[in-house]
Every structure is written in C-alpha cells, then in structure tokens.
Amino acid sequence: MNNYLPATIDPTDVVTTIGLISDTHMPQRWATMPTAVSQIFANVDLIFHAGDVGELWVLDELSRLVPVIAVHGNDDSEDAQRELPYQQVVMVAGQRLLIWHSHYANRVDELHSRRSGSLCEGLLRSIARAKSAGARLVHFGHWHLPLVFEKDGIVVVNAGAIASGNPFQAQAIQSVALLFLLKDGRCHITHVNLADPERPYAPQTDIDAGFAKNFEIYGRSILAPDLEFLPKVDLSEIYQTDRGAFLDVWLPLAHRVWAGEKPHVTLDELLAAVKTADIKEETRKRLTAVFKAGLSL
Structure with missing residues (x-):
C-alpha cells in the first residue's frame, strides 16, 4: 500500500484506507471483475461503489475483500436500482463522506443536464450536495472520468470507470482510486490505472475542457x-x-x-x-x- 502514498505522508498517519470504484456495468459491458482490482484493494478497510454496478453479484465479489457500501446509478440493473440507495452518507474516522452516482433521478432532467457539456456545473452540484449533508468529501460516478476537485473545503473525487459509458465505446483507461484518511483530518487520493497497477496514476481530465474533449482520452469507439x-x-x-x-x-x-x-x-x-x-x-x-x-x- 505504501507505493500508492507520496513520500510526504507517513504510512503510520493513515487512519483508514477506502477503495473507490464506479461504473463496472457488469456483465453487460464488462464480463468479470479485473484481477487488478483485488490487487489494488488488497489492504483497504472499506470499498465504496458509486453506482452503475450492473448485477448485484459484482458487490458480492468485492465484499470478499472487505465490506462494500454502494449506491445505484442511472444505468443499473433492476435489482441494483431496487436494493441500493440513490445516495449514502457514511461516517468514517470522524469524517462524513457522501457517495452518489450524481445522475438526475428524473430522466428528462438528466438529458437536459447533458446539453451544456460542462464539468464545472456537475462538480458544483456535488459540492452543494455535500454541503447539504454536512459531508467533507464526495465520491461520485457517472462520468467515467477520473478526477479530484476541491472547493470550499470539500473534496470531490471520481475514480474513473471499469466499463464504457455506452455500448458503442470502450473505456480507454480503466481506473479505480484509493482514499487515505489521515490522523490530522486531511485526506489523500491516489488513482490507479488497472493496466499499470503497481504505481499511482495522474488523471488527465481537464475540468475546463468539457466532456467531449475529455472523452477523447478516456473513451474509444x-x-x-x-x-x-x-x-x-x-x-x-x-x-x-x-x-x-x-x-x-x-x-x-x-x-x-x-x-x-x-x-x-x-x-x-x-x-x-x-x-x-x-x-x-x-x-x-x-x-x-x-x-x-x-x-x-
């Protein structure tokens, strides 16, 4: 686990480590859990899944590692939408963390939200959601774009995705993330590219560029x-x-x-x-x- 931490953080200062994953879409858009996921999450204390799980057996499989807390997404199986909540607030190490997929529950609102193509609007929506819940960190899915964004003392993280955002594309870079909660109340987030699971991955998402430009990196026809x-x-x-x-x-x-x-x-x-x-x-x-x-x- 230490190889995922920067040299500036003493591993003994880590209170809790949480594996972050989203948009597995299994088995419809990806057949089985990549073996790299269990390698990366080998020493975590919890796993958060931010929706578009697919079938519920995906969570069963992840839970063989550690307990899993999950929400449903807009493109989930009927079972997942029925059994998993839209949003979940979890208290860990004295901190309040929010998990949601970030889609609009109403399909018309969801389609309308996609017209602008702006990442900033969606990130500010997650910030507002966190403020309402009194959370200091949000883990969300839906976008298939790995990123970290911070505003007003609230951290927003997207782990990226395992499967593609639609059936006509492939997820060009599959990624997950690790959330390290520290003794002093700070946190550190490390993304990991499943194709290179031994080292941290620096997300290439450009928040100011919009969805279309970023999908040129993370989506492939x-x-x-x-x-x-x-x-x-x-x-x-x-x-x-x-x-x-x-x-x-x-x-x-x-x-x-x-x-x-x-x-x-x-x-x-x-x-x-x-x-x-x-x-x-x-x-x-x-x-x-x-x-x-x-x-x-």
Whole structure:
C-alpha cells in the first residue's frame, strides 16, 4: 500500500484506507471483475461503489475483500436500482463522506443536464450536495472520468470507470482510486490505472475542457469506419418494443472488442449477427432495414 502514498505522508498517519470504484456495468459491458482490482484493494478497510454496478453479484465479489457500501446509478440493473440507495452518507474516522452516482433521478432532467457539456456545473452540484449533508468529501460516478476537485473545503473525487459509458465505446483507461484518511483530518487520493497497477496514476481530465474533449482520452469507439453511422441511427422505436433483441445481437460483438480479441465491430459482422440471432423474424427484418438505411446517413 505504501507505493500508492507520496513520500510526504507517513504510512503510520493513515487512519483508514477506502477503495473507490464506479461504473463496472457488469456483465453487460464488462464480463468479470479485473484481477487488478483485488490487487489494488488488497489492504483497504472499506470499498465504496458509486453506482452503475450492473448485477448485484459484482458487490458480492468485492465484499470478499472487505465490506462494500454502494449506491445505484442511472444505468443499473433492476435489482441494483431496487436494493441500493440513490445516495449514502457514511461516517468514517470522524469524517462524513457522501457517495452518489450524481445522475438526475428524473430522466428528462438528466438529458437536459447533458446539453451544456460542462464539468464545472456537475462538480458544483456535488459540492452543494455535500454541503447539504454536512459531508467533507464526495465520491461520485457517472462520468467515467477520473478526477479530484476541491472547493470550499470539500473534496470531490471520481475514480474513473471499469466499463464504457455506452455500448458503442470502450473505456480507454480503466481506473479505480484509493482514499487515505489521515490522523490530522486531511485526506489523500491516489488513482490507479488497472493496466499499470503497481504505481499511482495522474488523471488527465481537464475540468475546463468539457466532456467531449475529455472523452477523447478516456473513451474509444469500437465501431469500424463502415459502422460509424450507428450512433446517429434512431433506434428509439426498436428500443421501445424490443431493446433486448438489439442488445442480444450487439453485445456479443462488442464484448469481443472489449476483451481485446479484435479492434472493432464491422457492418458485415453486425448484419451477419442479425441474420443468425434468436430473435423474432419481424424484429430481424426491422434491424436489418435500419442498419442498411443508416449507410446513407
């Protein structure tokens, strides 16, 4: 654990160490817990999960290390949304800590909030949430961007993510974080890149740059050039009637890319998957028509 602390902090001054993780989206967007997570969290006292857990077995697995406190996210399984709270305040080492995903509970409000593309607005919202709860630190998820921000004596931290923010991308840098609470009331946060788990990682998130610019670092398209139209295709009608059918077709293709077996998904692969998928014939025809029509976009 000492290799995650700067030389300026005496390890004996650490009162509690908490593992921070978020946006695992398992197993829909990532199959299993990366082995590096258990390595990084080997000596923590608690784990905080800031939502978009996926299935609840994810928390069961993490709890084999130490107890886990978690909240649900906006893109969670039905079980996770039912059983996990929207927000959790935890008292540790005399300090009040707040965990939330940071999404808007109302879907319309959530979509409206994304129009500005500003990180600052969302960070100030977490600051306000902390003040309301009397918390001095907020651990949030949702953004898939590792960062630390401080204002008015309140620290806001995002651990980054394990899985991608949508099914058409990969999380280019998977990360977690360690929160060290010190005897004098201060804290230290260390991010760790799962690809290089032996040393601290310095987040590259530029708070002033906005979401789009930061996603160039932390998000990567898994679409081949002949499928770049896909995010522009209106799938709303299919989602309303048979979202499961689309995901049944798409996710096996995406998982091969996420697992590093291939660089991207091609149009031919997608059409072939639609052709052989175990879905209703009417849905098969509609999906094929939609994807072929997308070529003209």
